[in-house]
Amino acid sequence: MPGLIIDDIPVEVPAGTTVIEAARSVGIWIPHFCYHPALGSVGACRLCAVKLLDGPVKGIQMSCMLPVQEGMVVSTTDAEAQAMRRNVIEWLMINHPHDCPVCDEGGECTLQDYTIAGGHGLRRYDGKKRTYHNQELGPHIQHEMNRCIHCYRCVRFYQEQAGGTDFGVMGSGARVYFGRFKEGALDSPFSGNLVDVCPTGVFTDKTSRFRARYWDYDMAPSLCPGCSLGCNITPVARYRELLKIKARRNDGVNGWFICDRGRFGGREVNDPARPRAPRVDGVDVPWDQALDTFVLRLGELLATHGAGSLALVGSPRLPLEGQLLLARLAEIVSPGNVCWFTTAGEARGVLAALETLPPEGVASLADVRGAGCVVILGVDLLAEAPMMALAVRQAWRNGAKVYVMGISEWTFGSFLGISVTPVSSLDEVPPAERVKPVLIGNSRDLPSARVDEKLWGGARVALLQSGPNAVGAALLSVDHDGASLEELLASGRIKGVVAVEADIPGSWLAGIPFVAALDWRQTETVAVAQLLLPTTSWLEMDGTFINYEGRAQRFLKVMNPGIPLRGLDPTLHPPRIHRSVPPGGDLRPAWRLLAHLVERLGGRSPESPFTGRWERLRDLHPEGEGIMVYTHGSDSSEGGG
Amino acid sequence: MSVFKDMKAISQGMWITWKHLLRKPVTISYPEVKRTPPPRYRARIVLTRDPEGGERCVACYLCSAACPVDCISLQAAERDDGRRYAAWFRINFSRCIFCGLCAEACPTMAIQMTPDYELCTRDIMSLLYEKEDLLVDGCGNDPDYNFYRHSGIGLVNPRGGNQDENPPVDVRGLAP
Ligand code: SF4
Ligand code: SF4
Ligand code: SF4
Ligand code: SF4
Numbered sequence: 001m002p003g004l005i006i007d008d009i010p011v012e013v014p015a016g017t018t019v020i021e022a023a024r025s026v027g028i029w030i031p032h033f034c035y036h037p038a039l040g041s042v043g044a045c046r047l048c049a050v051k052l053l054d055g056p057v058k059g060i061q062m063s064c065m066l067p068v069q070e071g072m073v074v075s076t077t078d079a080e081a082q083a084m085r086r087n088v089i090e091w092l093m094i095n096h097p098h099d100c101p102v103c104d105e106g107g108e109c110t111l112q113d114y115t116i117a118g119g120h121g122l123r124r125y126d127g128k129k130r131t132y133h134n135q136e137l138g139p140h141i142q143h144e145m146n147r148c149i150h151c152y153r154c155v156r157f158y159q160e161q162a163g164g165t166d167f168g169v170m171g172s173g174a175r176v177y178f179g180r181f182k183e184g185a186l187d188s189p190f191s192g193n194l195v196d197v198c199p200t201g202v203f204t205d206k207t208s209r210f211r212a213r214y215w216d217y218d219m220a221p222s223l224c225p226g227c228s229l230g231c232n233i234t235p236v237a238r239y240r241e242l243l244k245i246k247a248r249r250n251d252g253v254n255g256w257f258i259c260d261r262g263r264f265g266g267r268e269v270n271d272p273a274r275p276r277a278p279r280v281d282g283v284d285v286p287w288d289q290a291l292d293t294f295v296l297r298l299g300e301l302l303a304t305h306g307a308g309s310l311a312l313v314g315s316p317r318l319p320l321e322g323q324l325l326l327a328r329l330a331e332i333v334s335p336g337n338v339c340w341f342t343t344a345g346e347a348r349g350v351l352a353a354l355e356t357l358p359p360e361g362v363a364s365l366a367d368v369r370g371a372g373c374v375v376i377l378g379v380d381l382l383a384e385a386p387m388m389a390l391a392v393r394q395a396w397r398n399g400a401k402v403y404v405m406g407i408s409e410w411t412f413g414s415f416l417g418i419s420v421t422p423v424s425s426l427d428e429v430p431p432a433e434r435v436k437p438v439l440i441g442n443s444r445d446l447p448s449a450r451v452d453e454k455l456w457g458g459a460r461v462a463l464l465q466s467g468p469n470a471v472g473a474a475l476l477s478v479d480h481d482g483a484s485l486e487e488l489l490a491s492g493r494i495k496g497v498v499a500v501e502a503d504i505p506g507s508w509l510a511g512i513p514f515v516a517a518l519d520w521r522q523t524e525t526v527a528v529a530q531l532l533l534p535t536t537s538w539l540e541m542d543g544t545f546i547n548y549e550g551r552a553q554r555f556l557k558v559m560n561p562g563i564p565l566r567g568l569d570p571t572l573h574p575p576r577i578h579r580s581v582p583p584g585g586d587l588r589p590a591w592r593l594l595a596h597l598v599e600r601l602g603g604r605s606p607e608s609p610f611t612g613r614w615e616r617l618r619d620l621h622p623e624g625e626g627i628m629v630y631t632h633g634s635d636s637s638e639g640g641g
Numbered sequence: 642m643s644v645f646k647d648m649k650a651i652s653q654g655m656w657i658t659w660k661h662l663l664r665k666p667v668t669i670s671y672p673e674v675k676r677t678p679p680p681r682y683r684a685r686i687v688l689t690r691d692p693e694g695g696e697r698c699v700a701c702y703l704c705s706a707a708c709p710v711d712c713i714s715l716q717a718a719e720r721d722d723g724r725r726y727a728a729w730f731r732i733n734f735s736r737c738i739f740c741g742l743c744a745e746a747c748p749t750m751a752i753q754m755t756p757d758y759e760l761c762t763r764d765i766m767s768l769l770y771e772k773e774d775l776l777v778d779g780c781g782n783d784p785d786y787n788f789y790r791h792s793g794i795g796l797v798n799p800r801g802g803n804q805d806e807n808p809p810v811d812v813r814g815l816a817p
Contacts, residue, residue: 097792097793097794098788098791098792098793099792099793099794100701100748101699101701101703101725101748101749101788101792102699102701102725102792102794106701107702126805128805128806128807129793129805129806129807130807130810131793131795131800131801131806131807131808131809131810132800132809132810132812133800133809134800144794146793146794147793170812170813171810171812171813171814172817173817174810175810175811175812175814177810177812209719210700210717210718210719210725211716211717212702212717213701213702213706215702215706216702216705216706239716565716574731574769576766
């Protein structure tokens, strides 16, 4: 552990750490463009200059390229270092276009920030600027090459991190160019991260082109509902419209990046035709009337067909708060007839997944990145959980062997740029190779994920699930003996279904006299329901998801519900009448509706969704790494640590 | 002798009073008579055009960010040729305090103050000015300035065709 002094602060860091990282560890921020914690250092931009006053090295040095050594005395505020950084900015601006007003990066641009910080307000150089032609890079990414400062972050991400081959750096000298050899859409399923890593406006999100500026954004820490990995995101909204999604750092989960499906998906929240008003028998009604009708018809149903005729259905995409209150409501109106899965197969898979996990536990994405041997059991990771595939690539880059079973090794390997070995059974993996092994499967086809504990002792397993909160659904199913709707319907007793953000095929509900839906999506279930209570989407409320490894994470409300201004009748804006909710914005979170029903039908208001073993989730912070709520080997009804 | 002192003070005061009584008044009978404010007086805001007649505003949101009373709202959009413009642009003059910070922030000289101070109305809703109400024909200040002749996106001039630009580099060239 070499010790050094940075700006009079003594620092001790492991050998091999660079000065810029050591400074960051004590809260000193050294400006930089090309260094990125996930991409490493290249020393291309020359901005991170510091002065070494004493010790083994002296003078101006690039702090990102300099490993710490015992006895270094570093000054980040030295006049010479400051002058160097100021001059670097001015050199970079020599060729930079006069674009900020029409650049989507403006307001969230590292180059803009450091130019201002360096005090370079007026151009002194009156020579001509270099220009480039742009490329058409497909529907998601906009290219504006004049703004490039040649930091090489994009190509380091695209080729090294993500294994893409269709994008790179070309040219020489002052003509260095970052693009594709030929115009065309980027192939990598992680291409959207170029927008995040590029410190300038060369790559911007085309889907939100010219829509808003940073200071007007509605933002909050949130989670991607795209699959069960629970990647951390920062959605960006404006005027009740989701504009774009940025990756949010979580070292235990997604690291710094997210996949394109997560980044460019989720736009159904903007649909003006989403359920926006309570509906009874096809007619929009006020909330009071809808809730009264709900309670009345529920009473009638139970009176006519008796207890046990009502099924309450949640889903793996329903946030944990709603799932918990659904269980509470079931205890009051229909004990035993509650489920969180639609099909029996899905329920069996996810429930069995909880049981078959080996004692060493579940592999987090961080574990996968650090694995020594990865076996993929018949899941197409790029289609089902792309960030898992990116984690596998990082393991491969660190020397791990990758084996695949039951999928085309060619598509998988070539898309990620890694070499994989096909095997037909787990036994074919040479025992000598099984160092820090991680097995990746899908709970759907569990038998193949069953592993021989003797041979695979110490292996960690990652089992993908069917939704962003499938583990929450499974834990509750265990606690409440919930099976699946398929099984409940097979009993023939069910005469009423309350579907809470559940996707039930319309044909299943054909013979059911009472169907109520609480949802924010226009699903088949919503279409056949006689009673609809519209709910807020995950962007319009606070909530909790439990990802595939049993990690509970909190997401916060990003925007107010309502018809986006873009989809609104232009005569309604600006509003000429004063109202407290925007048009189409009178929606309620599913858990609040359920809490209301629990209070009305059970006589007592639930103080919080989180009671008993869930209590510790009450103050879960959205910015942390999350809390593990389930560890195999401990009694699942107690919850693990 | 305090009596003389008092008489002096009173007559001095009366002298000033009478002097002003007989002077020409500074007040005018507005609205029959109107004053011409100086050219740089800050009143009704307009959106100007560039020398070629195009809308100068590129919908960069700087004016709405600078506005201390948040009375400017707008929505940027993209024209088919890639030009950024304001799909709608609205100033709520019932809130505007005519501080001029928006005009100071504007990087394209689009938003400018005019000396037209007569904005009063009984219908407050009519003080919501839309883009059509704000846009004028003409450049106002800096009549030669066209932002797109300086930015690098190649809209008015071809890419690399602005005065301060070199032609686009040939990436595949082998020259040193
Ligand atoms: S990249 Fe940054 S500095 Fe360059 S034009 Fe865009 S906002 Fe301005
Ligand atoms: S395109 Fe962006 S990330 Fe790539 S080198 Fe240029 S400035 Fe850096
Ligand atoms: S891997 Fe899954 S959770 Fe992560 S960003 Fe992609 S879709 Fe979202
Ligand atoms: S600052 Fe100027 S260019 Fe920018 S939005 Fe306002 S008027 Fe338009």
